[in-house]
Amino acid sequence: MNRDKQPKRTTIYDLAELAGTSASAVSAVLNGNWKKRRIGSQLAEKITRLAEEQGYAVNMQASLLRREKSKIIGMIVPKYDNRYFGSIVETFENMARQRGLFPIVTCTRRDPELEIEAAREMLSYQVEWVVSTGATDPDRVTDLCAASGVRSLNLDLPGSKAPSVISDNFAGARELTRRVLLNHERKLGHKSPLLFIGGRGSDHNTSERVKGFLAAHAEMEITVHQHHILTCGYAPEKADDALSALAQAEGSVPMGMFVNSTISLEGVMGWIRRSGHYSTIAPTLGCFDWDPFVALLCDDIQMVRQDVPAMLSSVFDIIDNGAKTTSLIEIPPVFVTSP
Amino acid sequence: MNRDKQPKRTTIYDLAELAGTSASAVSAVLNGNWKKRRIGSQLAEKITRLAEEQGYAVNMQASLLRREKSKIIGMIVPKYDNRYFGSIVETFENMARQRGLFPIVTCTRRDPELEIEAAREMLSYQVEWVVSTGATDPDRVTDLCAASGVRSLNLDLPGSKAPSVISDNFAGARELTRRVLLNHERKLGHKSPLLFIGGRGSDHNTSERVKGFLAAHAEMEITVHQHHILTCGYAPEKADDALSALAQAEGSVPMGMFVNSTISLEGVMGWIRRSGHYSTIAPTLGCFDWDPFVALLCDDIQMVRQDVPAMLSSVFDIIDNGAKTTSLIEIPPVFVTSP
DNA sequence: CTTTCTTGCTCAATCGATGGAGCAACAATT
DNA sequence: AATTGTTGCTCCATCGATTGAGCAAGAAAG
Incomplete structure (x- = not known):
């Protein structure tokens, strides 16, 4: 059904032409506020069907450029070679998605330069938050983020310039x-x-x-x-x-x-x-x-x-509700074997 | 030195105003092709210094919207709870960065729906490649990508519609x-x-x-x-x-x-x-x-x-040089203990 | 003294999605 | 018949970076 050779991706303009309508109608329908924008339900259905058929996917770059919030949340993590960090990343991704955020995780191999490099790259992608996990120099990351007005917090290892969630x-x-x-x-x-x-x-x-x-x-x-x-x-x-x-x-x-x-x-x-x-x-x-x-x-x-679910609940509680930059939250770890 | 309250991030227009020049000059200087664009070296230096001072970071969303290539490469991976996938992700990130690509990795917990969801999200971010690692239904991911003209390949578990790199x-x-x-x-x-x-x-x-x-x-x-x-x-x-x-x-x-x-x-x-x-x-x-x-x-x-470095070398060889969609590359695993 | 180059820049269109403003067409009210 | 309201759209500026085209000023050549 679809065009097999699609040199460019489908845009709202393509869909608008196919539907015999305007790009703004398409946009309104596809991001769900067509009622607010007073688009008729028949046109809405037609556009939805066409988008489906053409395999349309919004261009996030364009969308985010126009919007005020990116909904992207970044995490830097030292390594993927143990269960602790593995479960931190997995839990982080899940909880971010539950909140409609897009998680970007990157591994910096305990290298302070890579940490800064990665944070800078995340800022370029307009992240709204940076979570520094086990960072060698968390305050430097915080400073870098603050200079761009981006909030950050520390996980696993504390810093002095952003809220920190660590084990007790x-x-x-x-x-x-x-x-x-x-x-x-x-x-x-x-x-x-x-x-x-x-x-x-x-x-x-x-x-x-x-x-x-x-x-x-x-x-x-x-x-x-x-x-x-x-x-x-x-x-x-x-x-x-x-x-x-x-x-x-x-x-x-x-x-x-x-x-x-x-x-x-x-x-x-x-x-x-x-x-x-x-x-x-x-x-x-x-x-x-x-x-x-x-x-x-x-x-x-x-x-x-270490109580990863509790730690990440704490992290997202700060993200959802805020916290003082100096706050240090210590989560009691769990004893696996009986005493 | 920097403005402490920066309600918005610095843009090339801000820098242009500070330098008393135009945005296109700033852009040319900051992405390194100022010689081609015949910008004087004094102006170039001035702009570079200002960018540094202001903590300027390019807005990737804007940049990528204008460019033709995103340089983003996506990977979906089932879990982070074992050394095999952990080392796949770590190696993938490293090798992607070495090539100037920006890796986005996401964990789909062996859930076919999440795999598709994640792939769709990656397409929205204009990824150039999607690597499906251990995917439950790799061909469906390949189809989805193909519909948007995005190349994909399979790792760990093979598919029939994209090149696959697996263990022997x-x-x-x-x-x-x-x-x-x-x-x-x-x-x-x-x-x-x-x-x-x-x-x-x-x-x-x-x-x-x-x-x-x-x-x-x-x-x-x-x-x-x-x-x-x-x-x-x-x-x-x-x-x-x-x-x-x-x-x-x-x-x-x-x-x-x-x-x-x-x-x-x-x-x-x-x-x-x-x-x-x-x-x-x-x-x-x-x-x-x-x-x-x-x-x-x-x-x-x-x-x-399983020989993760060899597998990922193979993956990036395909990304760099191409391969037939039907090709199946089998990498011999390594025996850890003596026979 | 004119023509042609070269240097060093600026202008403006463009990428795709969004949303405020506004415009027809028709219905309802006075 | 004139006014006001509602519905269903479209127009267009905008986000920030990039880049082809073009323009002035000075140097070099004829």
Whole structure:
């Protein structure tokens, strides 16, 4: 039925000609306000039918140029290589669509330059909001957006210039540490400190988690060695290298660890397996993040799952209803295994 | 320096006024063809400086409306909940950016209606290409795109109306099955067939993998029971339920399995753990897909990793150089563990 | 001193959709 | 018969960037 060779896409002008009417009538019908524009229902039906037949799709570029609001919402995200960010993106897309917004997501691989580049590109597309997820330098993104009058907010890692929604890292880490310490004591028959590994010492989440880690130790009157806080970065190899170096330096191997993310856990598990030091007794582990296979396959591990649905509800609540730029919303994470 | 309250974004007209020149001069300078347009270098510098100062960002909607090419490339993807699709998206974004294309990715949760909806939305944004990844009904997407003169291609699951890039499912599955069967024989002391679980019987990949699975059995002269091919769908619960039902019906439990994806593997592992039937001897497993934690934590498993970089190189080769609409490119997957 | 080039810019149409303003035609009211 | 209202449209400016065409001023050539 349709023209097979369509060198150009169908426009409202094409439809207007086919229907023997004007472009504005077509426009009015196709975006649903034909009653307000007093278009007759017969003409409306005819236009709708023709649009269907011709496979018409509105040219958003033209439409958005004319409109005042773009209804585009952008998100930058560090990686797609773990369940946490994966579920953030999936939930974000769903909730945006539910609100009639068009989500644009881009992955910036923890590279501050790429973050800025991506934000700039989103501004060009006239986004109405930018959500910076786990951004290395969220305030720079906020500044850039503010200069164009675009609102932004931070997710996962907080900034100081836009509202931020994050996990309650301190409380989560303290509780996680407490549980792992109890496990550990049960296993060893005596109290013993854990090793903290993964994350960047400079980022807010890691430093809060370290505080929670230390607080839990203090509450149980266990002393932690300063050099057992290894905030070596997020990449698996970094955790692996840090553990090798530590084992080398100390001549012994940690028996209990607080691992700061699943991505660091990959490195930790790789090292555990290769090191050969754990054949008689498995280490007691805790991980600030969740992965289904780890939950299924690993016995001596406690995990917390960051509450992605609650976090994104909070994000969209701010988008729908506003919030003070300085507000910091902390969402309690969920404990996956029983205490 | 900048105006703090910027009710509207800066346009080339604002810059033209500030520079005491015309909008076309500004446009020429800012998109780099000012030499062709014979704009003096002093004026060019002045405009560049002003644009910087004002935090100018081009309005893509306006720019794209005027241009002939949008440089936008769309991808639809089923889920972000596994490493395979995660790495597809990440690689896709990188390679698109390298070519100066703007990637738009959207997740359609294996829902055919959402796939079409998303494709339609992408067409509105004037995408030049649509890549359908793991689409339930790729030909419908292709038809929709073709009606607007937009090229498309299929990734992961093939279609008949656009070029398709997929894994070599038959060869991969045959080799995987062969390895698992050898493992299994070594362990049991005698030959024994495997169970096939996961995926949709109606999809091309699953049916090719079943063929490879059967071929490997045939080569080793092992008989497979027809009702041991459980193509129950991809969701973890489905695999779990199918195994429960089978165990119930047969009064016994499979000791070797070919699992069709990591997402099905989640269900399989959950069932294995809960069933209590594997306390004395662990099942021998193979998985057509890869996950780092499974590789690290599970001993008796063989995995194949689909070659995402090669697949996407192929995709962009088609985008850069074209291909016949009927072409089907099969990329050999990579074996992660040694045979 | 005229003609021809070159340089450095500006003008105005254009892309497709939108919506305020306005214009016929007819109906209803005074 | 004249006024007012209603219905069903169309006209046209507009959004911001791009680009072919063209115009002045000065330099070079004849």
